[in-house]
Amino acid sequence: MNSKERGRRRFLKDGAAMAQLGLAGLAAGTLRSAKAQTLGSETAEARAKDTRFYGERSRFVNSARTLVGTGPASNTPLQDSVGIITPSSLHYVVMRFRDEPPDIDPRQHRLVIHGMVDRPLIFTMEELKRMPSVSRIHFVECAGNTSPVERRSAKTVQETHGWTSCSEWTGVPLSLLLKEAGVQKGATWVVAQSADAGKHTKSIPMEKAMYDVLVAYGQNGEPVRPHQGFPLRLLVPGWEGVANVKWLRRIQVVDRSYMMKVESVDYTVLRPNMDGKALWYNFQLGPKSVITFPSGGQRLPGRGFYEITGLAWSGGGTIRRVEVSTDGGRSWKDAQLQQPLHRIAHTRFRWDWNWDGEEAVLQSRCTDDQGDVQPSVAQISKQWGVTTDFWKETETRVNHWNAIHSWKVTRDGSVQNALFS
Amino acid sequence: MNSKERGRRRFLKDGAAMAQLGLAGLAAGTLRSAKAQTLGSETAEARAKDTRFYGERSRFVNSARTLVGTGPASNTPLQDSVGIITPSSLHYVVMRFRDEPPDIDPRQHRLVIHGMVDRPLIFTMEELKRMPSVSRIHFVECAGNTSPVERRSAKTVQETHGWTSCSEWTGVPLSLLLKEAGVQKGATWVVAQSADAGKHTKSIPMEKAMYDVLVAYGQNGEPVRPHQGFPLRLLVPGWEGVANVKWLRRIQVVDRSYMMKVESVDYTVLRPNMDGKALWYNFQLGPKSVITFPSGGQRLPGRGFYEITGLAWSGGGTIRRVEVSTDGGRSWKDAQLQQPLHRIAHTRFRWDWNWDGEEAVLQSRCTDDQGDVQPSVAQISKQWGVTTDFWKETETRVNHWNAIHSWKVTRDGSVQNALFS
Numbered sequence: 067m068n069s070k071e072r073g074r075r076r077f078l079k080d081g082a083a084m085a086q087l088g089l090a091g092l093a094a095g096t097l098r099s100a101k102a103q104t105l106g107s108e109t110a111e112a113r114a115k116d117t118r119f120y121g122e123r124s125r126f127v128n129s130a131r132t133l134v135g136t137g138p139a140s141n142t143p144l145q146d147s148v149g150i151i152t153p154s155s156l157h158y159v160v161m162r163f164r165d166e167p168p169d170i171d172p173r174q175h176r177l178v179i180h181g182m183v184d185r186p187l188i189f190t191m192e193e194l195k196r197m198p199s200v201s202r203i204h205f206v207e208c209a210g211n212t213s214p215v216e217r218r219s220a221k222t223v224q225e226t227h228g229w230t231s232c233s234e235w236t237g238v239p240l241s242l243l244l245k246e247a248g249v250q251k252g253a254t255w256v257v258a259q260s261a262d263a264g265k266h267t268k269s270i271p272m273e274k275a276m277y278d279v280l281v282a283y284g285q286n287g288e289p290v291r292p293h294q295g296f297p298l299r300l301l302v303p304g305w306e307g308v309a310n311v312k313w314l315r316r317i318q319v320v321d322r323s324y325m326m327k328v329e330s331v332d333y334t335v336l337r338p339n340m341d342g343k344a345l346w347y348n349f350q351l352g353p354k355s356v357i358t359f360p361s362g363g364q365r366l367p368g369r370g371f372y373e374i375t376g377l378a379w380s381g382g383g384t385i386r387r388v389e390v391s392t393d394g395g396r397s398w399k400d401a402q403l404q405q406p407l408h409r410i411a412h413t414r415f416r417w418d419w420n421w422d423g424e425e426a427v428l429q430s431r432c433t434d435d436q437g438d439v440q441p442s443v444a445q446i447s448k449q450w451g452v453t454t455d456f457w458k459e460t461e462t463r464v465n466h467w468n469a470i471h472s473w474k475v476t477r478d479g480s481v482q483n484a485l486f487s
Numbered sequence: 488m489n490s491k492e493r494g495r496r497r498f499l500k501d502g503a504a505m506a507q508l509g510l511a512g513l514a515a516g517t518l519r520s521a522k523a524q525t526l527g528s529e530t531a532e533a534r535a536k537d538t539r540f541y542g543e544r545s546r547f548v549n550s551a552r553t554l555v556g557t558g559p560a561s562n563t564p565l566q567d568s569v570g571i572i573t574p575s576s577l578h579y580v581v582m583r584f585r586d587e588p589p590d591i592d593p594r595q596h597r598l599v600i601h602g603m604v605d606r607p608l609i610f611t612m613e614e615l616k617r618m619p620s621v622s623r624i625h626f627v628e629c630a631g632n633t634s635p636v637e638r639r640s641a642k643t644v645q646e647t648h649g650w651t652s653c654s655e656w657t658g659v660p661l662s663l664l665l666k667e668a669g670v671q672k673g674a675t676w677v678v679a680q681s682a683d684a685g686k687h688t689k690s691i692p693m694e695k696a697m698y699d700v701l702v703a704y705g706q707n708g709e710p711v712r713p714h715q716g717f718p719l720r721l722l723v724p725g726w727e728g729v730a731n732v733k734w735l736r737r738i739q740v741v742d743r744s745y746m747m748k749v750e751s752v753d754y755t756v757l758r759p760n761m762d763g764k765a766l767w768y769n770f771q772l773g774p775k776s777v778i779t780f781p782s783g784g785q786r787l788p789g790r791g792f793y794e795i796t797g798l799a800w801s802g803g804g805t806i807r808r809v810e811v812s813t814d815g816g817r818s819w820k821d822a823q824l825q826q827p828l829h830r831i832a833h834t835r836f837r838w839d840w841n842w843d844g845e846e847a848v849l850q851s852r853c854t855d856d857q858g859d860v861q862p863s864v865a866q867i868s869k870q871w872g873v874t875t876d877f878w879k880e881t882e883t884r885v886n887h888w889n890a891i892h893s894w895k896v897t898r899d900g901s902v903q904n905a906l907f908s
Contacts, residue, residue: 121575121578124591124712126594148708149655149705152708154574156708196792196793198794198837199569199794199837236570283569286572287569288577292542292543296547
């Protein structure tokens with residue numbers, strides 16, 4: 067992509083009057099694309115409400131996100147997932163400052179790029195959609211997904227792992243916008259800010275901003291949905307969810323990290339043995355996987371053939387291997403991976419299993435193309451300097467938990483969460 | 488996949504009691520998976536209606552399928568498409584015998600495999616979901632898409648090309664079910680039948696049935712939607728849409744093709760010069776592409792930079808190359824293809840264009856990995872033995888039209904359908 071973007075650099079030369087409106091140009095949004103016009107008709111709106119024109123789900127399908135804890139957070143129903151795409155309507159939601167997403171009119175929305183740049187820029191949505199775009203399938207996962215404190219009493223995979231989802235995202239590379247604006251010498255970070263009332267902000271190092279970050283307006287072939295940031299969000303592949311700023315309206319180029327409250331308190335990784343040290347700038351999510359069928363709360367009707375299936379993902383790159391165990395980790399077999407593989411995306415794995423009717427402990431373990439292997443609970447504990455029993459009692463919130471997960475199948479076929487097996 | 492399936496052959500050995508219920512076992516549907524149980528709660532249903540739990544589109548987004556002609560057919564709004572996935576709700580619809588899809592209770596639905604097999608089989612949906620599955624991204628296109636008779640007066644790409652859509656489909660390989668049933672010597676075709684009142688049927692040669700056909704229950708990460716065949720449809724990659732039988736309930740293994748009315752009259756390809764000959768068994772769709780932006784009915788607000796983008800697909804395999812012309816085919820430039828490439832799938836292409844404000848004719852031309860190149864209108868005409876003017880007047884319906892498509896950009900920026908440029 068870098069060579070592509072170099073080739074495209076300053077592509078706005080002929081159309082410079084459009085993009086380089088400057089910050090004073092806020093009211094200059096006179097451009098209207100035919101796209102906006104075709105979308106704007108009342109006829110289309112009426113038709114969208116007609117099931118013949120906007121195909122609804124069957125009334126027998128009512129898989130939904132479920133509320134976990136208090137506040138406006140809900141989890142993807144991974145136990146119902148098939149393939150690698152999460153339906154946009156079922157993408158997990160964590161909102162920090164509100165119960166409902168803001169109701170943004172895309173014709174009024176603007177993205178501002180300013181700070182340490184040669185040419186501050188302001189874009190309408192229509193202008194962004196004219197620019198060179200890319201589409202990529204990526205997961206987004208909350209750093210708190212599967213945190214032991216909140217998840218140890220959970221029953222289903224929706225409750226234990228439902229803060230991860232995967233979509234085909236479409237947008238403009240942030241690097242392209244930054245190059246158009248002209249990043250000044252000494253600029254080392256960007257600060258992204260949301261248009262919602264909470265003004266959620268996130269600092270991102272320039273190196274990542276120039277690498278693979280998207281300013282995304284499309285999700286699974288249609289506009290990003292309101293809960294996911296309509297009309298515009300940041301997509302920071304492989305980094306914790308909080309970095310993927312929704313309702314994006316401002317990108318400031320700066321020479322330091324601005325650690326906002328949410329970054330410095332809520333999202334640092336405290337060492338649970340309380341030696342006073344914390345891991346800052348630990349943004350990338352490690353290799354992780356979970357079996358979605360059979361999973362907690364389900365029941366196998368009897369011995370015989372089952373396809374064990376689940377999802378694996380890593381912030382570090384492409385999943386190269388998933389192994390499955392049915393005996394609590396004593397032996398492992400290679401699962402099949404859905405092809406083609408996508409970088410920093412949910413990867414579906416499948417493994418054929420003949421259940422003999424005896425008690426079984428199902429686990430999955432993934433490896434990414436950097437060679438990083440999903441750790442066991444024992445390995446994570448050693449890394450943190452605690453015993454495995456620590457996780458059963460602690461009230462310390464732990465982010466970036468990516469340990470191998472266990473589901474216990476009892477002889478009656480019921481499947482139970484066995485987080486610390 | 489073949490080696491995979493060979494390895495899995497007779498996987499039901501231990502669970503044979505489940506699958507080999509035989510045709511008399513229709514009432515034996517006593518198995519209930521936990522999945523069905525978790526889906527069935529009224530609480531989940533209530534939550535699904537709550538926008539916090541089932542994320543709706545923005546009220547500013549009303550892109551919808553549009554009715555074309557008479558009857559229950561509607562087109563995908565390709566002018567609004569981004570990436571390669573079509574939202575399930577916007578997948579094109581052609582229904583032959585009804586205005587609304589049947590309202591099938593998946594707990595009551597059965598798939599029967601019978602005819603020239605050693606072991607007739609009957610499956611509940613829960614049984615199918617336990618079996619080895621695959622997920623693949625494939626397009627589905629109606630053979631009549633872009634037929635000149637219906638499309639020459641069309642204005643938008645939704646009207647000219649909207650009978651093609653692309654989804655991640657999940658299901659069981661038909662080959663696996665056929666191997667379980669045990670195909671008898673001399674069997675050369677399968678006949679697939681729908682559960683709807685029209686009992687739509689389609690004959691498919693055994694060679695294709697054993698190659699890459701899916702019995703699909705998943706679409707874009709959730710159950711197939713009613714308009715697309717809930718709870719079960721056939722997915723016949725690269726073949727005309729009519730072969731992808733929706734609401735699938737019966738697969739009969741036979742020793743000849745049963746040419747039903749819809750196959751023998753509506754879907755044969757008549758030679759338009761009326762020499763009395765017809766092409767039968769012409770099922771595979773050729774290489775085809777179209778520019779979705781800028782496209783008919785849209786208006787460019789002024790000269791300057793635009794990303795030309797569109798979709799290419801081929802029933803023959805993977806798209807390897809897309810070229811774009813802005814001068815009506817006198818010169819061509821290679822477009823960028825969205826990675827990774829998927830076989831028999833929509834492939835997004837992109838090309839950077841600086842419009843000088845003069846009249847332009849935009850075209851795209853694709854090549855698949857078999858070396859097949861999308862033909863020009865002149866080449867198609869020559870193949871049919873007619874002049875290019877023929878298409879402007881004929882009332883003969885032509886299926887499998889895959890000619891290079893032209894959009895004319897006038898100096899005022901408006902974009903017009905120029906089907907026969």
